[in-house]
Amino acid sequence: xxxxxxxxxxxxxxxxSLNWIVPLVSIVAALVLGSLVLVLTGKNPFSVYWRILxxxxxxxQAIRGTLIAATPLAFTGxxxxxxxxxxxxxxxxxxxxxxxxxxxxxxxxxxxxxxxWFIILGMMACGMICGAMFAAIVGVLKAKFNTNEIIxxxxxxxxxxxxxxxxxxxxxxxxxxxQSFGFPAGKPISSGSYxxxxxxxxxxxxxxxxxxxxxxLFMWFLYRSTRFGFEVGVIADSPGAAKYAxxxxxxxxxxxxxxxxxxxxxxxxxDVGNFRHLLDAKGLQLAGYGYTGIVVAALARxxxxxxxxxxxxxGGLTNAGYALQxxxxxxxxxxxxxxxxxxxxxxxxxxxxxxxxxxRADKAGAQA
Amino acid sequence: MxxxxxxxxxxxxxxxxxxxxxxxxVHALLGENGAGKSTLSNVLTxxxxxxxxHIELLGNAxxxxxxRDALNCGIGMVHQHFRLVxxxxxxxxxxxxxxxxxxxxxxxxxxSRVEQLAQQYGMPVNPRASIWQLSVGEQQRVxxxxxxxxxxxxxxxxxxxxxxxxxxxxxLFKTLRSMVAEGRTVIFISHKLDEVMAVSDRVTVLRNGKTxxxxxxxxxxxxxxxxxxxxxxxxxxxxxxxRGGASSQSVLQVDSVNAQDDRGNQALHNVSLTVAKxxxxxxxxxxxxxxxxxxxxxxxxxxxxSGTFSVDGSSVDAGSVRRTLxxxxxxxxxxxxxxxxxxxxxxxxxxxxxxxRRKPMSRFSVLQRKIINSNATELVDRYxxxxxxxxxxxxxxxxxxxxxxxxAREFSTNPKILIxxxxxxxxxxxxxxxxxxxxxxxxxxxxxxxxxxxDLEEIFSLADRILVMYEGRITGDIPIxxxxxxxxGLLMGGSAVSEVR
Numbered sequence: 110x111x112x113x114x115x116x117x118x119x120x121x122x123x124x125x126s127l128n129w130i131v132p133l134v135s136i137v138a139a140l141v142l143g144s145l146v147l148v149l150t151g152k153n154p155f156s157v158y159w160r161i162l163x164x165x166x167x168x169x170q171a172i173r174g175t176l177i178a179a180t181p182l183a184f185t186g187x188x189x190x191x192x193x194x195x196x197x198x199x200x201x202x203x204x205x206x207x208x209x210x211x212x213x214x215x216x217x218x219x220x221x222x223x224x225x226w227f228i229i230l231g232m233m234a235c236g237m238i239c240g241a242m243f244a245a246i247v248g249v250l251k252a253k254f255n256t257n258e259i260i261x262x263x264x265x266x267x268x269x270x271x272x273x274x275x276x277x278x279x280x281x282x283x284x285x286x287x288q289s290f291g292f293p294a295g296k297p298i299s300s301g302s303y304x305x306x307x308x309x310x311x312x313x314x315x316x317x318x319x320x321x322x323x324x325x326l327f328m329w330f331l332y333r334s335t336r337f338g339f340e341v342g343v344i345a346d347s348p349g350a351a352k353y354a355x356x357x358x359x360x361x362x363x364x365x366x367x368x369x370x371x372x373x374x375x376x377x378x379x380d381v382g383n384f385r386h387l388l389d390a391k392g393l394q395l396a397g398y399g400y401t402g403i404v405v406a407a408l409a410r411x412x413x414x415x416x417x418x419x420x421x422x423x424g425g426l427t428n429a430g431y432a433l434q435x436x437x438x439x440x441x442x443x444x445x446x447x448x449x450x451x452x453x454x455x456x457x458x459x460x461x462x463x464x465x466x467x468x469r470a471d472k473a474g475a476q477a
Numbered sequence: 478m479x480x481x482x483x484x485x486x487x488x489x490x491x492x493x494x495x496x497x498x499x500x501x502x503v504h505a506l507l508g509e510n511g512a513g514k515s516t517l518s519n520v521l522t523x524x525x526x527x528x529x530x531h532i533e534l535l536g537n538a539x540x541x542x543x544x545r546d547a548l549n550c551g552i553g554m555v556h557q558h559f560r561l562v563x564x565x566x567x568x569x570x571x572x573x574x575x576x577x578x579x580x581x582x583x584x585x586x587x588x589s590r591v592e593q594l595a596q597q598y599g600m601p602v603n604p605r606a607s608i609w610q611l612s613v614g615e616q617q618r619v620x621x622x623x624x625x626x627x628x629x630x631x632x633x634x635x636x637x638x639x640x641x642x643x644x645x646x647x648x649l650f651k652t653l654r655s656m657v658a659e660g661r662t663v664i665f666i667s668h669k670l671d672e673v674m675a676v677s678d679r680v681t682v683l684r685n686g687k688t689x690x691x692x693x694x695x696x697x698x699x700x701x702x703x704x705x706x707x708x709x710x711x712x713x714x715x716x717x718x719x720r721g722g723a724s725s726q727s728v729l730q731v732d733s734v735n736a737q738d739d740r741g742n743q744a745l746h747n748v749s750l751t752v753a754k755x756x757x758x759x760x761x762x763x764x765x766x767x768x769x770x771x772x773x774x775x776x777x778x779x780x781x782x783s784g785t786f787s788v789d790g791s792s793v794d795a796g797s798v799r800r801t802l803x804x805x806x807x808x809x810x811x812x813x814x815x816x817x818x819x820x821x822x823x824x825x826x827x828x829x830x831x832x833x834r835r836k837p838m839s840r841f842s843v844l845q846r847k848i849i850n851s852n853a854t855e856l857v858d859r860y861x862x863x864x865x866x867x868x869x870x871x872x873x874x875x876x877x878x879x880x881x882x883x884x885a886r887e888f889s890t891n892p893k894i895l896i897x898x899x900x901x902x903x904x905x906x907x908x909x910x911x912x913x914x915x916x917x918x919x920x921x922x923x924x925x926x927x928x929x930x931x932d933l934e935e936i937f938s939l940a941d942r943i944l945v946m947y948e949g950r951i952t953g954d955i956p957i958x959x960x961x962x963x964x965x966g967l968l969m970g971g972s973a974v975s976e977v978r
Contacts, residue, residue: 336842339826339833346821352778353808353816354830355798466542 120464127461128410132419135408135457139450146445157433161443164432165425173306173313174431177384179424181206183321184376185402186409186416187328191369192258193411194332195361196345201247201262202373203399204269205240209374211276212239213381214284214388217298228302232378233320240374241367243269248366252359258366270394277390284388295388304382317379321417324372328413331368341365373399408454410461423447482529483516490516491527492686498631498679503653503663505673505694507706508683509877509905514666517683518633521664522554523547553624557635559616563609567591567602571623587626594625598652614645621652632656633664638672639903650676668706668905670699682706703906715938716917727751728925729775729806729894734784734795736774744770746949747784752894752925757916759940760929762969767949768929769811772898775927776808777801788893802831807892809883811899817883820872824864825853827871828886852889860885861911877908884915895919898929913939933962945969 144154164171185202192199213236220228246265250256276282278293286296304316332338344351344358351358376398385392405423409415430443483491491513498504508514519525521532523541532539534550541547544554561570568588588604595602600618608616617637624632634653638646653663653676667673673680674694682689682705689705729752738744744767752758762768773779775786780796787793788804810816818827829838829849837848853867862881864874871879880900887895897916901909916939920926930936936943943960945953945968953968 334844334846336833336839336844339844343819343822343826343830347815347819349812349816350819350830353776353798353810355777355802 120462128412128415131457131461132408132410132415132454135453136422136450138453138457139446142449142453143446146449147442150442152438152442157438160433161426161429161446165429169311169313171425171428171432173315174428175421175425176313176315176318177424178427179420180315180317180321180379180383181376181396181398182401182405182424182427183318183417183420184324184372184379185398186405186420187321187324187402187413188369188373188376188399189403189406190409190411190413190416191328191372192365193406194338194345195341195365197251197362197365198259199244199247199262199366199369200259200403201244201265201370201399202376202402203397204262204266205244205370205373206377206380206399207266207269207273207393208243208370209236209240209377210381210388210393211272211284211377212236212374213378214295214298217302217381218283218296220302221299225301228298229304229316229382232302232382233375236374236378236381237371238374240377241371244370244373245363245367248363251366252362266399273388273390273393277388286387295390297387298381300386302382303386304379306383315379315383317383320375320379321420324375325413325417328368328372332413337361337364373402376402404451404454407458408451410458423450426450481517481520481527481532483513483520483525483527489686491520493530493688494683494686495688496681497691498662498664500662501657501660502678503657503665503676505677505680506664506666506683507668507670507673507680507702509668509706509907512683512706512905513686514668514683515635516686518554518635518664518666521547522552522633548624548627548629551628551630552633553627553629553631554633555617555620555624555635555637557637557639559620561608561616561619564607566605566607567611567619567622568604570608570619571604571626591622591626594622598625598655599648600652614641614648617641617649625656629661631662631664633666635666636668637665638667638669646672670702670706673702674699706906716913718917718921726754728754728789729786729927730788730790731775731786732784734771734774734781734786736770736779736781738770743782744949745774745781748949748951750927750944750951750954752927754925755920755923756942757920757926757928757940759936759943760927760946761933761936761943761965762931762946764931766946768898768946770949771946772808772810772896772927772929775801775894775896776806776810799834802890805891805893807887807890807895809887809895809897809900811902813879813883814872818871818879821870823868823870824857824862824874824882825849825867827882828853828856828889831886831890856885856889860888860915877904877911880904880908880912884912888915888919892919892924894925894927896927896929899931900928901930901932901935933965936965937962 140158147154147157165175166172185206188202188205189199213232216231216235217228220231243265244262247258247262250261251258276284277295281287284295286294306313306315307319308314332341340351340356340361343354344356344361348358380393381388401423405419406416409419426443426447430440433443434440481491481494481496482489494513494517496506496517506514506517516525520527523544523546526540526542539550541550562573565573566584568584568591571591572583572587591604595604595618600621602611602615602618602622608619611619621632637649641649653665657663665673665677677694679691679693680697680702681691682702684706731748731750733747733749734745735743735747736745748767748771750758760768760771770779774781774795777796777798777800785792786795788806791804793804793806794800814820819830826849829852832838833844838845838852850867856862857864857867860881862874862885863878871882874882895916900916901912904912913935916926916928928936928939937957937960941957943953943955943957943965944951945955945965947969953965955964
């Protein structure tokens with residue numbers, strides 16, 4: 110009986126079809142692994158998966174909840190995907206989203222009494238500017254002093270968290286609701302400035318999610334077809350060639366970071382406008398949108414439109430998690446499933462660069 | 478190895494190659510860039526799997542699926558581009574990737590073994606030194622020691638002399654001879670005829686992915702090999718120019734430019750020169766005497782500390798690539814794949830690297846893909862670039878075709894001045910000829926060419942006038958009619974013009 114061995118061989122080129130085959134296979138593999146966990150905890154995997162499908166994607170109500178959960182993830186996913194093209198890693202989507210929420214809720218409160226569409230535009234603009242400026246700190250440090258952007262963007266997440274806590278818990282700031290008794294909370298924005306939800310072909314789509322789709326299309330176009338995208342691609346591929354062609358590398362680094370931060374900031378704005386309607390310091394920090402966004406981007410292989418799509422899947426899982434959890438179903442199980450999907454996605458990434466070869470040990474010639 | 482076939486998308490790199498080396502010989506593998514030498518050696522060392530054909534080792538059929546397999550069978554490769562970890566010591570690099578239980582005690586053992594091997598083959602290197610402290614020649618010794626340490630009986634060296642000085646190359650050849658004397662086999666990949674004649678016992682010549690033949694070195698000549706390699710006679714002669722060289726109208730005027738190198742030392746001392754319309758001015762000199770800095774200042778990649786230069790009488794701001802570009806200065810840099818081109822980008826994208834900002838390549842900041850593609854089709858056709866299609870990444874092309882892409886782009890900017898730095902370095906005979914002809918043509922069309930090269934042969938075959946650079950200064954300015962190899966060589970070595978004459 111000849112022994113067979115698996116070997117990894119580097120691929121010379123990466124076929125485009127892998128872009129969707131690998132994530133798909135990853136998710137299937139995660140579901141198979143997940144069913145092991147479910148069987149071990151005494152559940153029927155089929156019924157659980159059916160319930161996830163049912164409560165995440167089946168009913169009108171389910172899809173609405175899923176899209177609400179998916180919206181901030183789509184933005185933070187876009188945020189993480191945006192810097193990938195220039196070869197930077199932005200871990201700071203979390204903090205940039207916080208700052209976007211701070212900016213958007215400020216605009217929502219300050220523009221009170223104005224027409225609704227005007228307030229909504231103001232919230233979006235303010236959220237984008239705050240997110241962009243916060244991310245630009247990382248970009249400037251990178252461009253000027255070549256500071257490691259992973260570290261600075263990560264550290265700024267903590268700074269943003271502290272800013273949130275300060276605004277709501279540790280001060281009587283503009284954002285804090287003076288009428289909240291007992292537990293401190295943010296001041297609600299007026300109902301006239303709530304972001305609308307549109308019903309399109311029977312599906313209730315939050316305005317924020319539409320903005321995410323537009324943002325995804327914009328990023329796709331920006332990187333595929335514009336001069337800016339071309340320069341970003343060349344800078345990532347070959348800094349020497351970029352300099353030789355007269356491209357302004359440093360400006361591009363700052364610009365890409367700012368765009369990335371603006372996307373996360375929009376996510377923060379959509380969270381305030383479509384969902385919480387106030388600056389929820391605790392809720393935002395517990396949600397961990399920024400970190401999940403990195404995973405969304407990775408699963409989407411850093412494609413902007415892919416990120417929006419993947420956000421729906423992860424959002425659905427999150428949403429189903431709320432519905433499923435109860436005395437007979439620990440909330441940790443849904444988290445485990447999400448973790449498994451990420452795990453297999455990262456493992457699947459290897460397959461885009463290497464191919465698996467099966468070979469027989471007796472033909473290897475190793476004994477020669 | 479018999480009947481090896483390896484196909485890549487759009488290209489057949491090896492098309493039924495037969496190759497056989499005997500125990501205890503230096504066997505040269507000769508061929509132009511893109512002839513399939515590297516592919517063949519990658520098949521032999523398990524980096525690629527052949528699509529057809531088989532490999533026999535001492536009579537046994539073998540197949541490798543990784544370099545480790547090949548190494549276990551005693552076949553080791555020394556790559557042209559070193560694969561060393563620069564912050565590790567020599568000994569650590571030697572055992573890198575080995576299964577060792579204890580790295581710390583192991584390294585001392587390894588160090589003494591490395592020292593012993595180094596001594597045995599006359600390759601002095603300190604096993605405890607870090608790689609970054611070593612010269613390029615020493616680093617190559619480490620690569621060779623690495624495969625020797627693992628017991629390789631067959632060593633494959635891919636263009637080992639490309640990075641060496643002539644003296645270092647001589648030492649390497651002695652080392653190779655001593656290894657062969659011990660019964661090891663050396664496969665020596667090269668496209669330099671004189672080296673092959675000097676060091677090998679037998680030569681196998683490849684052309685277009687096929688074996689042309691195997692001959693004994695003793696019974697052949699460099700001319701014979703050259704014919705096998707390119708399929709016709711090639712003699713380097715002065716490239717014919719249609720018009721009689723330069724006009725009197727100067728197009729590039731450089732006035733006492735000073736500049737610093739990357740470390741902040743003064744690299745250019747009051748450099749002044751002129752290039753006339755249609756003139757090819759050769760800049761000769763041993764590398765590191767300011768040629769690179771001169772080219773970089775003129776194309777805007779390096780700021781000058783003082784001095785000015787002008788194109789067609791209007792002065793150009795130093796330190797701005799875009800403005801030198803607008804002034805009509807084209808640049809063929811020394812390092813094609815890392816400076817001149819974005820290697821991971823497609824042929825069509827590289828062809829617009831300098832024109833993407835303007836119409837018609839982009840409008841309102843949006844790239845015009847259709848125009849970019851037809852631009853590529855036209856240039857690929859006109860410059861005879863061999864590529865599967867316009868979307869193929871440049872890194873997958875062979876050296877000669879890479880340079881054609883670069884030249885096609887630079888010429889298509891309609892320059893007034895072309896700065897070409899070592900434009901034929903590392904290219905094969907056929908590609909060299911075509912690049913030189915192209916340079917002569919642009920000069921005939923009225924472009925001023927500043928040809929920076931260490932290769933005197935190249936300068937003599939093209940230049941109308943020769944400038945010699947030594948320690949950042951222009952030490953000689955000699956019309957081609959008065960120049961001899963000897964006089965230029967002396968100037969390059971630092972002699973003054975008065976001494977030479």
